[in-house]
Amino acid sequence: MDKTPERIALSELDKEQMKTFSDFLLSYNRLSEMCFTDCVRDFTSRDVKDSEKTCSLNCMEKYLKMNQRVSQRFQEFQMLANENALAMEKKLRK
Amino acid sequence: MDMSQISPADQAKVQVMQEMEIEMMSDLYNRMTTACHKKCIPPRYSESELGKGEMVCIDRCVAKYLDIHEHIGKKLTAMSMQDAELMKNMTS
Numbered sequence: 001m002d003k004t005p006e007r008i009a010l011s012e013l014d015k016e017q018m019k020t021f022s023d024f025l026l027s028y029n030r031l032s033e034m035c036f037t038d039c040v041r042d043f044t045s046r047d048v049k050d051s052e053k054t055c056s057l058n059c060m061e062k063y064l065k066m067n068q069r070v071s072q073r074f075q076e077f078q079m080l081a082n083e084n085a086l087a088m089e090k091k092l093r094k
Numbered sequence: 095m096d097m098s099q100i101s102p103a104d105q106a107k108v109q110v111m112q113e114m115e116i117e118m119m120s121d122l123y124n125r126m127t128t129a130c131h132k133k134c135i136p137p138r139y140s141e142s143e144l145g146k147g148e149m150v151c152i153d154r155c156v157a158k159y160l161d162i163h164e165h166i167g168k169k170l171t172a173m174s175m176q177d178a179e180l181m182k183n184m185t186s
Binding site for chain 1: 123126127130131134135137139140141142143144148149152153156157160
């Protein structure tokens, strides 16, 4: 017998929001992993040292800035590729 | 595109393929970000600002990554077309 309650169907908008949220969670986890590996190497003490904390926060901020730049360049590249594709199509139609 | 001339089945196919393409693009983006971060940002985080050299490195890294992506794509299509051709010749 089917005991699981029927799932309410999500609208397209909700689905998109969920996707954004899950992307955010994934990048959060990735960021923690990366900055932890790069900044915390000393396990002779239980406490997080100030230097480790600053390093991790800098690591996060820097990564976000890098991501912004990569995204800008990626968009520029895509726009160029789109323009080229349109120009090609025009040429072929003639 | 004029959707009225395309059968519903083909419309669904096109939609799935568009979704796959978006998924593929976001995967490419994530991989590229990870690769360029690894290559351009040394794991010493004494500062939260991007250095000048790091910025130049990122710009070049993105451009080069996408170039290589395109090259490999072209070569891959050429090779798979050749393969398909060969298979067709063998069976006929």
